[in-house]
Amino acid sequence: MRFWRRKPEGTDASQVGVLELTAEERREVHEQTERATDRSRRGILGRLAEVFARPQFDESLWDELEEILILADTGAATAGELLARVRQRAKAEGVRDAAGVRELLRQEMVAVLEAPARRPPAWALPDPPSPLVILVVGVNGSGKTTTIGKLAQAFRRDGAKVVLGAADTFRAAAIDQLRVWAERIGVRLVAQQPGSDPGAVAYDAVAAAEAEAADVVIIDTAGRLHTKTNLMEELRKVARVVQRRIPEAPHEVLLVLDATTGQNGLAQARTFTEAVGVTGIVLTKLDGTAKGGIAFAIAHDLGLPVRFIGTGERADDLAPFDAREFVGAILP
Numbered sequence: 001m002r003f004w005r006r007k008p009e010g011t012d013a014s015q016v017g018v019l020e021l022t023a024e025e026r027r028e029v030h031e032q033t034e035r036a037t038d039r040s041r042r043g044i045l046g047r048l049a050e051v052f053a054r055p056q057f058d059e060s061l062w063d064e065l066e067e068i069l070i071l072a073d074t075g076a077a078t079a080g081e082l083l084a085r086v087r088q089r090a091k092a093e094g095v096r097d098a099a100g101v102r103e104l105l106r107q108e109m110v111a112v113l114e115a116p117a118r119r120p121p122a123w124a125l126p127d128p129p130s131p132l133v134i135l136v137v138g139v140n141g142s143g144k145t146t147t148i149g150k151l152a153q154a155f156r157r158d159g160a161k162v163v164l165g166a167a168d169t170f171r172a173a174a175i176d177q178l179r180v181w182a183e184r185i186g187v188r189l190v191a192q193q194p195g196s197d198p199g200a201v202a203y204d205a206v207a208a209a210e211a212e213a214a215d216v217v218i219i220d221t222a223g224r225l226h227t228k229t230n231l232m233e234e235l236r237k238v239a240r241v242v243q244r245r246i247p248e249a250p251h252e253v254l255l256v257l258d259a260t261t262g263q264n265g266l267a268q269a270r271t272f273t274e275a276v277g278v279t280g281i282v283l284t285k286l287d288g289t290a291k292g293g294i295a296f297a298i299a300h301d302l303g304l305p306v307r308f309i310g311t312g313e314r315a316d317d318l319a320p321f322d323a324r325e326f327v328g329a330i331l332p
Contacts, residue, residue, distance in 0.1 A: 028319070029319050029320060029322050029325055030325055032309075032311040032317070032319035033309070033311070033319060033322065033325040033326055033329050034329050035287060035311055035312065036286040036287045036309050036310070036311040036312070036319070036329075037286065037287075037292055037326065037329040037330050038287065039287060039292075045068070045072045045292060045293065045330045045331070046330075047068045048065070048068055048102075048105075048330075048331055049331070049332065051064055051065060051068070051098075052098045052099070052101070052102040053098070054098050055097065055098060056096065056097065056098065057090075057096060057097060057098045057100075057101045061098075062083060062087065065083060065105075066079050066080065066083055069082065069083070069293060069296075072292060072293035073262040073263055073292070073293040073294045073297065074293035074294075074296045074297055075263060075266065075293075075296070075297035075300070075301065077300070077301060078112070078296050078297050078300040078301060081300065082105075082108055082109065082112060082296070082300075083105075085108045086101065086104045086105050086108050089104050089108075090104055102331070105331070106327055106328075106331055109296065109327045109331070110323045110324055110327050112296050112299050112300050113295060113296065113299050113306070113321075113323035113326065113327070114323045115299060115300075115303070116299050116302075116303045116304055116305040117299075117305035117306075117321075117323070119305075121252060121279070121280060121307060122134075122251040122252050123155075123216070123252070128215075128251075129246075129248070129249075129251050130213075130215060131163070131206070131209040131210060131214045131215060131216060131217050131246075132215060132216045132217070132251050132252070133206060133209075133217050133219070133242060133246060133249035133250040133251050133252075134151070134216065134217070134218045134219065134250060134251065134252045134253075134254060135202075135219050135221065135238070135239060135242070135250035135252070135253045135254070135276065136148050136151075136218060136219065136220055136221065136253075136254050136256060136282075137221050137235060137253060137254070137255050137256070137272055137276060137278070138223060138255055138256035138257065138268075138272075139223050139258075139268060140223035141223065141258065142223065142256045142257060142258045142284060143256055143258065143284035143285060143310060144220065144221075144223060144256040145168070145174050145177050145178055145181075145220055146177075146284075147254075147256050147282050147284060147308075147310065147318065148164065148178065148181070148218050148220050149177075149178065149180075149181030149184075149185070149315070150310075150315060150316075150317070150318040151218060151308075151318065152164055152181060152182075152185060152187055152216075152218055153181070153184075153185045153315055153316075154318065155215070155216050155218075156185050156186065156187055160215040160216050161187075161212070161213070161214040161215045161216070162185075162187040162188075162214060162215065162216045162217070162218065163187065163188045163189075163190060163205055163208055163209040163212065163214045163216070163217040163218075164178055164181070164182050164187055164188070164189045164190065164205070164217075164218055164219075164220070165189075165190050165191075165201055165202050165204070165205025165206070165217060165218070165219035165220065166178045166179070166189060166190065166191035166192075166201060166220055167198040167199075167201040167202045167205070167219050167220055167221050167222070167238060168198070168220045168221055168222040168223070169192065169193075169194055169195055169196045169197070169198050169201060169222070170194070170195070170198075170222045171194070171222065171223075172194040174220065174222070174223075175191050175194060178191070178220055179191065184315075188208060188212065188214070190204050190205040190208050192204075198221065198222060198234070198238050199237050199238050199240075199241035200241070201219075202219050202238050202241055202242050203241050203242065203244065203245055205217050205219055206219075206242055206245045206246060206249065207245060210245070210246075219238070219242070219250070221235060221238060222234075232271065232272075232275040233275075235272075235275055235276055236275055236276060239253075239276050239277075252279050252280060253272075253276050253277055253278045253279050253280075254278070254279070254280050254281070254282050254307065254308075255268070255269055255272050255273075255278045255280070255281050255282070255304075256281075256282045256284055257269060257281055257282070257283055257284065257294070257298075258284055258285050259283050259284065259285050259286040259292060259294055259295075260285050261294075262294060263294070263297070265294050265298070266294065266297050266298060266301060266302070269281065269298055269302055269304060270301075270302060273302060273304065278304060279304075280304065280305050280306070280307035281295075281298055281304055281305065281306045281307060282306075282307060282308045282309070282310065282318075283295060283306050283308070283309045283310065283321070284309075284310035285310060286309050286310060286311065287310075287311060287312060292330060295321075295326065305321075306321040307320070307321055308320060308321055309321050309326075
């Protein structure tokens with residue numbers, strides 16, 4: 001799967017960064033999304049199919065739909081507004097059968113997920129920043145460092161020159177883990193001793209990327225609870241230090257969220273966004289939850305796009321998030 005489009009010799013800048021997927025890549029996204037949502041499809045969201053198996057759609061079924069969506073971590077506000085749109089359209093279009101209402105729900109679910117994704121990520125711009133600085137944040141245990149390794153491998157496989165910054169200096173294991181990834185995929189790692197100033201590491205990583213004409217620099221940060229004010233302030237400091245080198249950086253701030261945390265993930269996303277301006281979500285461990293509705297709550301309540309989903313434990317188990325594939329998987 002390609003995430004990055006390097007500019008071939010003689011290519012016009014307007015042709016760079018266009019993430020048009022090949023048929024094979026689309027098939028890969030479909031397969032990974034199906035695998036990641038298997039438990040959700042067989043769990044709470046699977047009850048949607050049972051509701052729509054009935055030939056007629058009477059008034060009592062609206063409450064049942066809302067209950068299913070809320071239990072699946074979609075959130076009360078999101079579920080209420082989503083179904084209000086479907087009901088309005090069903091009335092306006094004279095749709096009364098279950099199959100028709102199902103199609104309207106599918107369309108509106110896709111619309112919720114696609115709304116915040118209208119702005120393309122920095123790596124998909126016609127003329128992406130060079131180096132493109134990606135700051136990766138999240139709480140402990142979310143799969144942040146592994147996600148960074150997977151992202152770096154994907155960019156590297158696409159031909160991008162990548163530098164990693166090990167700014168999680170509180171955990172020696174995080175530095176070691178990132179070093180293993182760097183050695184495995186053949187990219188430069190900028191790191192210091194455990195306990196070093198994370199801002200200094202981030203600054204050095206960006207400086208190294210500039211000196212080596214790297215395309216992408218991905219900076220790891222310490223996992224921290226979103227409720228710890230002092231730790232969030234330190235994260236702001238890392239972002240400010242990076243801006244001393246490149247004023248418009250970081251170009252992307254990706255929040256890694258564990259899908260199994262449910263509505264707590266929404267609180268995390270809100271706090272991290274207030275602190276460092278999160279631009280996108282990486283939803284990990286989606287294959288480990290029977291719910292999966294948190295993607296809708298994040299998109300609706302915070303206006304944040306899901307950029308990637310973790311689909312398993314393997315190095316290639318990271319896929320671009322496709323709203324239509326996601327909805328098609330949970331509401332087949």
